Amino acid sequence: MNLVVEKSDFQRIISAVSSAVSNKTTMPILSNILMEAKKGQLRCAATDLEVGLDCRVPATVEEEGGIALPAKKISEIVRELPNAPVKIELDGGVAKVTCDKTHFTLSGMSTEDFPPMPNFPEKESFKIEQTILKNLIEKTRIAVSTEELRYALNGIYFHSLDNELRMVSTDGRRLAMMKLMIESGINEKMSIIIPTKAIGQLNSILEGEEEIHIAVKNSQVFFKTEQFTLSSRLIDGQFPNYEQVIPPQRDKKIVLDTGRFLQALRRVSILASEKNNMVKLSIDEGRMTISASTPELGEATDEMDVIYSGEPLQVAYNVRYVIDVLKNMDAEETLLEFNQPLAPGVFRPADSQNYINVIMPMKINQ
Amino acid sequence: MEPLRWIVHIDMDAFFVAVEQRENPSLKGKCVIVGGAKGKRGVVCSASYEARKFGIKAGMAISEASRKCPQGIFIPASGSFYSKASHLIMDIFHEYSPLVEQVSVDEAFLDLSGTERLFGPPVETARTIQQRIQDELQLSCSVGIASTKLLAKIASDLRKPHGFVLIPHGKEWEFLTPLPIKVLWGVGEKTEETITQLGIHTVGQLASLSRETLASLFGKSGDHLYALAQGQDHRQVTPYTPPKSFGHETTFEKDQSDPEVLSSTLLLLCEKVAWRMRKQPAKGKTITLKIRYPDFSTYTFSHSLSEYIDQSGPLFEAVQTLWDKHYQKGRPIRLLGVSVANLAQESEQLTLFPQANEKETRLVKAVDDLNDKFQGKAVSRASLKLSPKKKPGTLYKD
Numbered sequence: 001m002n003l004v005v006e007k008s009d010f011q012r013i014i015s016a017v018s019s020a021v022s023n024k025t026t027m028p029i030l031s032n033i034l035m036e037a038k039k040g041q042l043r044c045a046a047t048d049l050e051v052g053l054d055c056r057v058p059a060t061v062e063e064e065g066g067i068a069l070p071a072k073k074i075s076e077i078v079r080e081l082p083n084a085p086v087k088i089e090l091d092g093g094v095a096k097v098t099c100d101k102t103h104f105t106l107s108g109m110s111t112e113d114f115p116p117m118p119n120f121p122e123k124e125s126f127k128i129e130q131t132i133l134k135n136l137i138e139k140t141r142i143a144v145s146t147e148e149l150r151y152a153l154n155g156i157y158f159h160s161l162d163n164e165l166r167m168v169s170t171d172g173r174r175l176a177m178m179k180l181m182i183e184s185g186i187n188e189k190m191s192i193i194i195p196t197k198a199i200g201q202l203n204s205i206l207e208g209e210e211e212i213h214i215a216v217k218n219s220q221v222f223f224k225t226e227q228f229t230l231s232s233r234l235i236d237g238q239f240p241n242y243e244q245v246i247p248p249q250r251d252k253k254i255v256l257d258t259g260r261f262l263q264a265l266r267r268v269s270i271l272a273s274e275k276n277n278m279v280k281l282s283i284d285e286g287r288m289t290i291s292a293s294t295p296e297l298g299e300a301t302d303e304m305d306v307i308y309s310g311e312p313l314q315v316a317y318n319v320r321y322v323i324d325v326l327k328n329m330d331a332e333e334t335l336l337e338f339n340q341p342l343a344p345g346v347f348r349p350a351d352s353q354n355y356i357n358v359i360m361p362m363k364i365n366q
Numbered sequence: 367m368e369p370l371r372w373i374v375h376i377d378m379d380a381f382f383v384a385v386e387q388r389e390n391p392s393l394k395g396k397c398v399i400v401g402g403a404k405g406k407r408g409v410v411c412s413a414s415y416e417a418r419k420f421g422i423k424a425g426m427a428i429s430e431a432s433r434k435c436p437q438g439i440f441i442p443a444s445g446s447f448y449s450k451a452s453h454l455i456m457d458i459f460h461e462y463s464p465l466v467e468q469v470s471v472d473e474a475f476l477d478l479s480g481t482e483r484l485f486g487p488p489v490e491t492a493r494t495i496q497q498r499i500q501d502e503l504q505l506s507c508s509v510g511i512a513s514t515k516l517l518a519k520i521a522s523d524l525r526k527p528h529g530f531v532l533i534p535h536g537k538e539w540e541f542l543t544p545l546p547i548k549v550l551w552g553v554g555e556k557t558e559e560t561i562t563q564l565g566i567h568t569v570g571q572l573a574s575l576s577r578e579t580l581a582s583l584f585g586k587s588g589d590h591l592y593a594l595a596q597g598q599d600h601r602q603v604t605p606y607t608p609p610k611s612f613g614h615e616t617t618f619e620k621d622q623s624d625p626e627v628l629s630s631t632l633l634l635l636c637e638k639v640a641w642r643m644r645k646q647p648a649k650g651k652t653i654t655l656k657i658r659y660p661d662f663s664t665y666t667f668s669h670s671l672s673e674y675i676d677q678s679g680p681l682f683e684a685v686q687t688l689w690d691k692h693y694q695k696g697r698p699i700r701l702l703g704v705s706v707a708n709l710a711q712e713s714e715q716l717t718l719f720p721q722a723n724e725k726e727t728r729l730v731k732a733v734d735d736l737n738d739k740f741q742g743k744a745v746s747r748a749s750l751k752l753s754p755k756k757k758p759g760t761l762y763k764d
Contacts, residue, residue, distance in 0.1 A: 278714065318715060
């Protein structure tokens with residue numbers, strides 16, 4: 001192997017791939033980054049056997065070949081290199097890294113020891129614009145459960161119905177769902193749970209309007225662009241029947257100014273009880289009072305105009321959940337809908353049914 | 367000036383043994399040890415005064431007790447029996463003051479301040495209580511009466527059994543100074559050792575040390591020691607403090623490595639803990655598994671759930687996860703324990719997928735009702751019905 005790569009390209013690819021390196025592993029090879037020079041490209045890959053990431057950048061390849069280098073050291077080296085083209089050549093099992101007047105030699109392992117990265121199944125794929133996928137992820141990852149025991153909830157559920165793709169997450173107390181129409185049809189009905197770690201990695205490398213190809217095969221999901229291929233094992237579990245917890249009819253409707261509501265919640269949450277984070281919403285004709293209190297410490301209230309007509313209502317939520325939702329609400333107006341104060345509350349953009357958040361209320365002990 | 371406080375501490379004398387002796391008078395005057403059958407595992411819960419002469423103490427291993435006192439009569443503890451007697455005792459206390467703080471099954475503080483008009487001088491009231499317990503329940507207790515909880519507790523312990531010790535107001539200091547430091551609440555073996563190394567043996571000597579000296583030696587608890595040594599103890603008699611955790615543990619009769627027995631023991635422990643939580647009622651979210659191996663090395667592992675629970679299903683699931691993760695497979699075990707902490711009276715947060723839970727909740731409620739009706743013997747899990755040889759261990763509360 002003998003190649004020259006731009007420092008910025010090299011740094012970007014190494015930092016992306018190192019996020020996939022296994023932190024705690026009993027297999028030494030997995031703490032390495034695989035590097036391969038081939039056909040005018042430098043390819044770097046890492047895997048923890050759950051999630052694998054394979055990235056490519058253009059390079060001047062003088063001699064093809066490859067090596068696996070310790071991820072931690074190569075990352076540190078790249079970070080400190082001067083701003084100049086980087087030359088990497090192999091001498092037996094040792095990589096020589098030269099950049100301007102700086103030289104490193106680093107011992108590596110054979111590429112044959114590296115677990116083979118699965119190939120992207122082209123036939124099974126469909127595509128979405130990267131920025132759209134990123135938006136979908138950011139809007140739905142808020143409700144993912146972090147509780148290990150409920151492993152089926154430790155990821156985002158991708159569910160396709162005809163030409164509609166739905167991404168859903170829930171932790172058992174709230175649920176986030178985003179819908180998207182797909183033009184190029186998904187061949188079969190998709191019903192997969194993608195683990196949190198893969199979602200995080202995917203989100204950090206998505207950028208631009210270029211399309212990303214998505215495919216599912218053999219309990220694995222694949223995301224592919226010109227620059228990278230990410231593969232992840234799927235969560236082997238049953239995602240709960242989310243549709244049944246989204247009430248189809250909601251007769252109480254309150255229209256709220258998203259920015260103003262978020263501001264009020266942030267203020268009032270300062271004095272929300274640390275134990276339960278409860279915030280109370282007292283809704284009356286055209287007006288809403290937002291309040292929170294911590295016994296023996298103090299209380300906070302804020303008031304705002306809303307569009308609502310009907311009997312006075314009082315409902316309580318975990319303030320964090322509502323803030324999470326509003327931060328991701330791109331609409332100026334948010335619609336809060338429910339049938340009664342102890343029933344699921346639906347938060348959505350006033351002008352769209354495509355982003356739905358369900359938050360279970362809290363009981364107010366008078 | 368603060369009004370005079372009259373705090374009474376009442377401690378039953380060898381309570382479990384006394385209850386056994388009352389039921390079976392032939393045991394009177396003998397070395398009786400409650401806690402487990404001879405030759406079996408377990409610890410001493412209570413020993414008669416005759417047995418104590420042989421050095422038998424509560425908490426001692428039964429095996430050690432039977433070595434020290436071979437003629438001892440060993441009786442397995444029957445908890446429900448003692449708690450019935452305990453209820454009757456507490457009922458008597460409650461006739462005299464609303465401020466009764468039950469410390470354990472056989473011990474309580476009463477605040478008799480301000481009861482003079484109703485019952486006459488508190489010292490007389492305390493004597494009446496002691497007499498009534500003797501007459502009505504044929505049980506003996508020791509009584510301490512003083513201006514603070516600390517002094518009342520020291521006093522009740524001074525002339526056991528059947529003691530009655532009054533520390534008159536104004537004589538607290540006189541009473542406290544010659545006593546060894548270990549009488550102070552919070553002074554355990556370690557603290558005692560540190561203080562003794564300074565050449566200090568009595569409370570009076572300790573009281574001569576400055577607050578700063580004690581703080582530098584013991585940090586925060588130095589302050590607390592300083593106050594106690596000065597005879598200050600502002601703790602109130604608080605009628606009821608809700609529990610901070612619920613736990614059960616069991617010592618196996620023989621070190622146990624049979625996975626079936628271990629698993630069903632864990633399930634039984636979970637059932638017991640969950641049942642008590644529902645009785646309270648309380649829910650909790652931090653689950654702790656305790657494992658003790660035959661060499662007495664003891665480990666605890668905890669996991670916090672995102673929801674508050676009071677049912678054995680999710681509790682057992684969490685315990686099992688901890689178990690699978692941490693148990694050194696195949697290794698024999700001496701003791702297992704399960705506890706739940708981080709309690710809330712009721713979870714205010716409603717959940718999205720209640721359908722399955724609701725069914726389970728109704729089932730658990732029905733089982734609880736049946737067990738209430740038939741003293742806990744009506745319904746249990748089939749998986750707890752092992753062959754007689756594979757009985758899960760006997761249970762002791764925390």
